[in-house]
Amino acid sequence: MEVLLAGCVGAAAGLAGFTQGLAGFGSTLVALPVLGAVLEARTATPLGCLMALGINVCLMARLRGRVAWRELVVLLLASVPGMALGAWMLWDAPEALLKGLLGAYLVWCGARGVATAGRETPSIVGAALPGGVATGIVAGVLGVAIGVNGPPVVAWASRRLVGRDVLRATLAGYFLAAGVGIVGSQWVAGLVTPRVLWLFGLSLPALGLGLAAGATLCGRISEPAFRRVVFTLLTVAGFGLLWQAANTAAAGGG
Structure with missing residues (x-):
């Protein structure tokens, strides 16, 4: 049993490091299902979060010179009132509806991004800041209300930030x-x-090896291919949220 546990933890860590090293996000998306197969939720969840924290420390240290600081500060500051609003909504938030709407948006955004990767060029422009404020607020609300804050940020940043390292560094921050x-x-x-x-x-x-492998592959694929990876992961996350929404609704959880 201990050998199986060690193998599953190593596999989860390797997948988490590789995915986030490549795309800049998605570590918990791939790690938690593996960890949940051998660990109770009270252990799997904080372990997955610690893995993600360790990965982001490494990415931030490596890519700190590429961070789009203006966009990052806007997202973080806007998340604060969003968190307050999410806390106020917590007890009455229609969890299934929120997850379903977010899931549908991510599927649409991800599928459109995969189809247009290489034909649309993201750009950092001043007019994008209102979108950053709105995204930060939404991320804060969803993070407190339903425990999901990352996908809206990834969806917005992937359409605004030029260059894979800028996107990965800003997401890491x-x-x-x-x-x-x-x-x-x-x-x-x-x-x-x-x-x-x-x-x-x-x-x-395993976390370090996966992170190194993902970062190496990221440096070798083309920019359109990198964007397709990002949008494919967003699509997968969207379908995952739709599945969760359906289960929540079926269980009578709103």
Whole structure:
């Protein structure tokens, strides 16, 4: 059993590092299903979040010179009132509806992005800042209300930021700030146990190898191919949210 556990944790870490090293996001998207197969949710979730935090620390250290700081600051500042609004909505938020709408948007955005990758050129423009404010607010609301804050940010940034390293660095900055808050709250709640920390330490070699492999591949594929990877992951995330919304609705959870 311990061998199986170690293998699954290593596989989850390798997939998480590779995916985020390549696309700049998606570590928990691929890691949590694997971790959830061998661990209870109270262990799998904080372990996956620690993995994501470690990945973003490494990406931010490596790519900090490529961060679009204006866009990052706008997203982070706008997320604060969004979080407050999400907390106010928490008890009455229609979870299935919110997940369904977000999932449908991500499927549309992802499929359109895959189809137009290489034909549309993202650009950083001043007029994009209102969109950044709106995205930050929405991400803050959804992060508190239904536990999903990343996809709206990725969808917006992938259409605004020029260059894969700029996109990956800016996403790493956003997810690093969010991850500190998430892991900190899990620590206060007693979820970051000695066992979680031991499993995280066990995952580090595979995490590092996966991150290095993903970053290497990212540097070797074309910009249109990179964009297709990003939008394909968004599409997968969208279908995942639609599935969750259907299950929530079927269970009578709003």
